[in-house]
Amino acid sequence: MTPDDLVEAMAARGISCSITEARRICGHHISLGKDDDALVRPVRRALMAALDEHIERRGLEVVEKVTDDFDGFTKYLFRHHDGALTEAVRIPLEKEGRYTVCLSSQVGCAMRCAFCATGRLGLTRSLEAWEMVAAFRAVRADTLRDHPGHHVSGAVFQGQGEPFHNYDEVIRAAKVLSEPCGGRIAKEAITISTVGLVPQIRRYAAEKHPYRLIVSLTSAIPERRLKLLPVAGRFEMPEVAAALRELFASVGSRLTVAWVLLRGQNHGADEVAALQKFFAGIPLRVNLIDVNDATGSFERVTERERVAFVEKLQAAGIATRQRYSGGRSKHAACGMLAAQRLASEA
16 A cells, blocks of 8 residues: 555554554555564554454465576566466676566466467466565565565566556555555656557546556567567557547657567567658657467567667667566466466366
8 A cells, every 4th residue: 555545444444544644554564564463653552452453464476486597587476365377586786786676467468469478378367466476576586586686666567468458556556556555666767558448548648657568569560560569459550540649749758669579470670660650750669579379380580680670660660678588497477487387286
């Protein structure tokens, strides 16, 4: 909860909680990651007793942790209270001693993107905000144990699940993570990804949230996009482009789209022409990501093919950024570790 949430939750139960007390409580449990009640004074004993009675505090069980020897990406597999499995990834940043955490928003996913391991798991349920915050807390605490003095300074909702399919809980979690007495992450260091759910993009634009939004396009050609991202059957490219224009009008800054590079499929001049057609007049950045497909159905592009695609994009005035696809040797793509564990337990 944010401090305001806590004040309201206690008031609904007829219990007085000042905003100062709420900030101290949230700071103790979320910012400092403490599970005991030895709080900084003054917080009334009666309020602490009421918290114990009315507020449930849970953590997540870390059932597996693997670190890639090559790049230091660390994957965590969590078991939730109902036995569900989700993942988070601790990602080293360019600045030494800094990390961002990739968080899941659902158990599995309903979007069924062709190249995604999580999509093959199907959707079990959505996570509540506390579960996402608990995953962040667990990774941050482990980081401090592994690397004293290092710091988790960012979060990205791009793990298992479609964040905008769980819009309210993801936004709530982002608010808690960006609270000074919550996760203490700068708002601009929180990223939310979506595969292109148009109503939620429009809602996000209207609500003017301060977090970065990335839309996973992977293809701008309607027929190809439909084969790769089945959600394109519900929200076609003209609708997605119109929603992104609303977002651009709201934020007024360059928009970012994610592009999973698939050899022989989505790195030709036809894709560049489609981007120009749908996003004319909008400053666009394309984040290029190498596919990490456990099934072998999709191949990574060669370096020569990547460079050729980047040159075409830049010639069209479209900015690019190569995003590193890390942890490859340790099944770091979302859903891989969970799928392995489910298979072994079955």
